[in-house]
Structures are given as C-alpha cells and as structure tokens.
Amino acid sequence: MEDIKKTVLEYVIEEYVEDEDEELTYDTPLISGGIVDSFSMVSLKRFLESKYKISIPDEKATPEAFDSVDKIYELVKEFVKE
C-alpha cells in the first residue's frame, strides 16, 4: 500500500508540476495549492482508476479528497482490494 503514495507523488510531479524547483511532499496541497486545477483533477482521477482498476464515485472525487497525496492515498485505499 505504501507504494501507492510513491506512485501518485511521482505521477503528480511528472504530469502537473511546471516549476522544476518545486518540491512536493505527501502533504503538499495540490488543489488548494494551485498545482492541480479542478479541470485537471479529472485526469488525475482517471489515472488512479486506470492504475488501480478502481472506480471512484463522483461524489467522493471532491477537491478536498484530492488535495494532497496523503488524502488521495486515503481515498484510493477505500476502493483497492488487498
């Protein structure tokens, strides 16, 4: 399960971070921090669903639930089967 955090963090850095100097950690605010905008959140959700073969209901995919890698991990954990 710890791999999820690492994978998501690497993906966010690769796909969404424009400033090469920006240091991202597991608790860096993503949505409220302006790194991932609300439109791009759709692509991040699609990545999680495709990577972990899960389906995240729209009502769970809120800006708050996607606001850090830590929070995304908590969300994904709900749906991933051990």
Added chain:
Amino acid sequence: MSNIGSYEKRVKDFNWSISEKELGYKEGDVLNIGWYCSDRICQMGKANKPALIWDGLGGKKSSYSFNDVRLASNTIGAFLKKIGVKNKDRVCLFLDKIPELYLGFIGILKIGAIAQPLFSAFGDESLHVRLENAETTVIITQRKHVSKVRKIKDKLPDLKHVIIVDHDGKKPLRDGEMIFSLKEETPVEEFEIFPTKAESPSVLHYTSGTTGQPKGVKHVHYSLIGQYLTAKWVLDLKDNDIYWCTADPGWVTGTSYGIIGPWSLGVTQCVLDTGFSAEAWYKFIEKHKVTVWYSAPTAIRSLMKAGDEVIKKYDLSSLRHLASVGEPLNSEAVIWSKKVFGKYFLDTYWQTETGAMMLTNFPGMKVKPGSMGKPFPGIMAAVLDPKSFEPDGEPGKIGLIAFKPGWPSMMRTYWNNEETYRAKFVNDWYVSGDRASIDKEGYYWFVGRDDDVINTGGHLVSPFEVESALLEHEAVAESAVVAKPDEVNMEVVKAVVVLKPGFEPSEELELKIMNFIRKKLSPLAMPQETEYVDSLPKTRSGKIMRRLLHAKEWGEEIGDTSTLEGEE
C-alpha cells in the same frame, strides 16, 4: 438605496455622458485607463485606501494602497520604457493571479502599450498561437511558467524580452530573459503617462471561435466609460465596499471587472490566488468581510456540491450583493444562493467582444431565476430572426442575441483579422453567436450557442483548436470535438477519435490523449471523455458533421442528413 435606483428611469434618461461626466472626461481629452485607476484615485484623496488585498499560496499575503498601485505601475512602466517598449507594442502578462499581474496591467496601459493578458494554465501551443498572432514583443511571466515560454521562443521572431518577476537567481537566465523584481526597484514617483485618447488601443484578449485560430479582441481606452458605469450600477460598488471578483485576468472578466471597474471607482478589491476549495473561499469572505462578490456559475455549482453544512462554519454576513457571469446561471443555483446566503446571485451576460455587461439583473429588479435580465441602459438589444436578421419581437420566440453597435466598450476589431470582425455585423447589428428568447416583461432567457464553440466553466473552447492539436498525437488519425453536458461546468470537451492503424482503444491511451491536450492547449480544452469510432460522419464533400455528434450527445433530433456521406 442601490446606485442605479430606478431601472426604468435610468433607461428613459440614459446617456453615456453620465459616465463621462462622473469621470471628468470630455471628448478629445487624454484618456488613459492606467491613470484613471491609480493617479486619479490618489488625487481624489484616497491615496492610502487599500486597493488590493492579496492572499496567495502557502499563507503569503500582501496589501497595496492606491498610492502603492500608482508607484508600482509607474515603476513597471518606466522599466518597460527603458527596455524599449513603445506605444501600441503588445506586452503579454502570463502570470498567476499575483500582484504583478494587476500592477503590471496598469503599468502597461500607462505607457500606451497594449496589455495582452493570457491565462497562465495555457500550454505552449495555446501560448504560441496567441503571441504569434499579436506579434507580441515582451512577455512578463514567472519562474514556474518560463519553461513553456522557452519551448516556443525561437518560433516568435517579434518576441524580444522575457521578463521574470520572481527569479531567485539560482538558475541561469537564457538569451532574451531578464529579471524584474518590484521589491528591489526604486519606486518611480514622477512618471509621464502616455497621452492615449479614447480610441487608443488598450487591451487584447483572445477568444475562441468555431473555425480558425483564436481571435484577438482589440479594446480601446474609451471602454472605461462602459466598465465604470456597469461596475457602479450592476455590481453596485460603493466607496466602503470590499469587492471580490473571482475571475482570472487572463480572461476579460478579470480585467474589465477584476481591475478596471473597481479601481476606476476607487473600490478596495481582494484577490485569492489559490486553487478552488469551498472552505478556502468561505474563509476568505469571512476574513476580509467581502461585501460584493462577482463569480461564475461553475464556481457556484461547485459550492452547491460542497453542501450547506460547510457554510454554517463561517460568518458570511458581510455579503450584501452577489453577481455571476460566464455562462447561464441555472435557476437552481439562484434559488440556492438565496437560501444559504440570503441573497440571489444576479446573472449578467456579456462577452469578450462586448467588453462590458450587456444584459443583466439589476439590484432592486424582480428576479426571475434562470433569466439573464434586461439590457443595460443605453444598450439596444434584440433577438433576431436567424434567417432575416431582423428583430422578431414575439415573446418566447428563440433567435440570435444582437446589439446595436456603438456602446463604449465594444471591441474595435479582431487583431489582424478585420474580415472576421466585419462578419460579426449583419443588418447593422452585432450578432453575438448566442441564442435566446425574450419574455413578455422584457427578460432575456439564454438558450445556447449558435455554433459549435464549447462553453466549459464559462470559458470558450474552439473544437477546431482541439481537433488540430489531436492530429499531432501519434495515435490519432482524425477526430471531431463536441460539447458534452456536465452538471458543474455546463459543458465539457468530448473527443470522438479514429485511431491510426496499429493503435488500439484503451484506458491508458485515453489518459495519454487527455494529458497531451492538457499540456499542449490547456486543462479547459482537455477531453474529459474520448470515444473511439471506426469513422466519423462526413458530408459528401468530406466535411465532418459535428452537428450529428452534438445531437447524439445531447439527445436532440439529428435533423437533415441529406448531405451525409453514404446517404442516398
């Protein structure tokens, strides 16, 4: 008592000279928006009044008085002049909603140059076509966006300078790049403002159409006359207000009503430069005691989605007037706002091309949830028959929203595209491209676009632009891009794609296509759904029939298919 008072009386007695008189402007005078938004307010005795209260990422905050705005814009203007920027040169602001964006905008106008603000989430291709078309000579940006500029700089022969406002000195600059730090510059107290006149160009905003590349909408300094009065009468801005316009100045709302309107009235405005979250927004209103809030239907629907409970955690009693723009505000959102904020969100309708509000709900007017309201005094509006282009006049009949040209903030042309500009006028009407009906009481009701342009979250996306970009993806043979209904954003982009031989549909490919467009164009243009098909519906002459795909998406009648390829 609202600023407008009686709408009917204002309509009856209206003349734009009301605005000119209040601003102390007479025909033929020098008219510079930069001066009106800073120096003039200081001369009126409000030099120490807060003009901009800014909250940024990571708890950063700053505040600027009108005198600070005057000095900072002088300083930016002086710097631009020093590096050779001249009257009418295009200077692009490619910045997040940081103070330099607002101060830079005023500084550019003060030297008579043309401000070209661009949405900072644009990808390199979107940036390239807009800078190329405008023959932009300077771009002002920040460290986090400079990599996008570097990708395209060699393809822009007119671009002489790339100014970085937050360079920390850690990495070397490249050819043509320079550092400008407002904090380190000596404030310029005395500055000779360029004597622009009413028809001198001021702002260039880009907007998308169905075909062709984005169009640069040219505005002039006289637009102030409309922006000032609409901000005063529709937003009801008063001297002691704390105003929050949530729009990004990369789009027209963010300049007309996120800079020019409030500052020409000497009103304090707040800016929140963080991503969206309902809690953060309510907290911001509570913290700054926002009184007037101008936002967008997508944001309002996102707040609705976040629920009513979160609202109870904050004291939002400072709010006295709410308005909305960008796309039609659905009646549910209007009614919801009354329930939770005790005030209706009043819808306003206008476009990049109109420069200022055209149809609006006014303070004190009966609210019909879902309606765009009535024409601003002095605006002659109509719904035209789509065939004769004559006003129909029959209540409830759907037609094209049109306006008689001549209002102060009307665009003066599309940059380097006079032909397309002229095509917007038929029978001496400016035809908006939107459809509506008028009810018996004169209220306008939005129906939809009259073309294929996608309105997503209040921003227009050209299907042509997305289709062109999709063709550059290695897997795409051809595509058609249409609007898909969306609960929050009204519409989102959907791509219907024919793959090249050797590529198979998959979730991974869909994600790759999404990210490809997001980075190349913008997150707004990113297809939120991709459908794979074997072929696209085309006319016998080979033109893709987007209309059919749109009708299928929206569950509408397909209509005439006699020109469809393969139909006999």
